Amino acid sequence: MIVWAEGTVTEVGERWPGAAEVIVETDDGRSFRSLAYLDLVPEPDRGDRALINIAAVERRLGTGGYALVIAVLDQDGRLTGQPEPPHGHLVKARYTPTQAMIRGVDEQGTEFHDQLAGADDLDGLPVITADLHSALPAIIAGIRAETADHDQLPKIAYLMTDDAALPLAFSKTVAQLRQAGWLDVTITSGQAYGGELEAVNVHTGLLAAKIAADADLVIVTQGPGNLGTGTRWGFSGTSVGEVINAASVLGGRPIGALRISTADPRPRHRSISHHSLTAYGRVALRPADLAVPDLSDVSALSGIRDLYVLPRFAPRVDEAVEPLGELHRLHRIELDGLDRALLDCPVRLSSMGRNLDADPAYFLANAAAGRLAARLSELSVAGVGIAKPATDKSATGRLG
Structure with a gap:
C-alpha cells in the first residue's frame, strides 16, 4: 500500500500557504519532487533528511507528480522541529499516522x-x-x-x-x-x-x-x-x-x-x-x-x-x-x-x-x-430576495 523512501533535501522550491515543494535525493540516487504539508511537518530546509511516500509516483498515479513528505529529520535522524501546535480537539484523517488535530468551527468553547x-x-x-x-x-x-x-x-x-x-x-x-x-x-x-x-x-x-x-x-x-x-x-x-x-x-x-x-x-x-x-x-x-x-x-x-x-x-x-x-x-x-x-x-x-x-x-x-x-440570489436584483424553492417533485423544469 505504501512505498517508502528516504533521502536528503537538495532544493527548496515554491511555497504557498500550508505547503512547500522540495527536491529529495534518495540514497540510491533517485530524485523526487516532493510536497511537505506545513500543518503536519516542520518546513524542510536544504540538507535535512526526509522520509517520503513514493507509491503513487512510482505507479504514475495522482498526487500531481509529488512524493509526499512524512517526516523531516536532521542529519543525525532527530526531529528538526514541530509544526504549529494544535488549537482544537477535533481529529481529521483519523487513525492514520498523519492524523491532524484541528479546531472545529462548532466545537465547544469556540466563537460560533x-x-x-x-x-x-x-x-x-x-x-x-x-x-x-x-x-x-x-x-x-x-x-x-x-x-x-x-x-x-x-x-x-x-x-x-x-x-x-x-x-x-x-x-x-x-x-x-x-x-x-x-x-x-x-x-x-x-x-x-x-x-x-x-x-x-x-x-x-x-x-x-x-x-x-x-x-x-x-x-x-x-x-x-x-x-x-x-x-x-x-x-x-x-x-x-x-x-x-x-x-x-x-x-x-x-x-x-x-x-x-x-x-x-x-x-x-x-x-x-x-x-x-x-x-x-x-x-x-x-x-x-x-x-x-x-x-x-x-x-x-x-x-x-x-x-x-x-x-x-x-x-x-x-x-x-x-x-x-x-x-x-x-x-x-x-x-x-x-x-x-x-x-x-x-x-x-x-x-x-x-x-x-x-x-x-x-x-x-x-x-x-x-x-x-x-x-x-438577491445579489442580482438589489433589495429583492428569492423565495425558498419548493422541495417536492412538482418543482420540475423543461428547457425552452
Missing part, C-alpha cells in the same frame, strides 16, 4: 458554537456544486461576470469535501484565488482539513458558511484528485448529489453545474458526463436549479480557440439533460461575456490536462452555473 448548536436553516443561501475541483475558478468567473457592475461583489465561500484530496493546502488554485481576492473564505468538511473553518460534515460546513463566514454564495466541490473506476457508480463525484440533498434539507438554494466536454476522448464523459447524469439523476433526491449552457450560439465569444465545435454538440447536450428536468429546474444560460470572464481568471484553467482553448465547453458550463447562481 452557541450559534451553530441549534442552527438548521440556510435561509435560501445559494449553494453551487460541481463534479471536479477544476470547476471552482470558472464558477467564480461566472459569478463575477454577472455581478461586476455591483457596488460590492458577493462574499464567496468555498467548501471542500473529503471525496478527493484531504489537505486543502494541496490546491494551488485555492491559494491563488484567495490571494487574488476571488475567494473570501475556505471551509473543509469531513476528513478534509486546512480550511479557515473546519466542519464535521457538509451540513455543518454549509451552516458555517452562512453563520460563521456570513457568505453570500457557497461553492462545494471535492478537492483535487477525482477518483474513478470507469464504472457507473465508481467515482467520487457522486457527492454532488449528496450536496444537493444537504443544501435542500437545510433550506438552501442548490444549484448544479453540469460536467460537459467536447474534447474528452472517453465517450462516457463526452457531451454531458455520466458523472453529472448519475449524480443529479440518481443520487440527488431533492430538486435543484441546473445551469444548461447555450452552446448553440457562440458568435459573440472570442479569444478561445476551439469554440467552433460547440454548436455541433448543442443538440446532444439538450437531449442528454432533458430527463433531469423530471426533478430539477433547467435553466438555459447564454454565454455572452463569460469568455472574457474566463480569460481574465487569475489562475490557470485546466481540467484533465485540457485548458480553456482545448475544452471550452467544460469551463463555460461551470461559468454558466456561476452566472445562474448570481441571478437566483
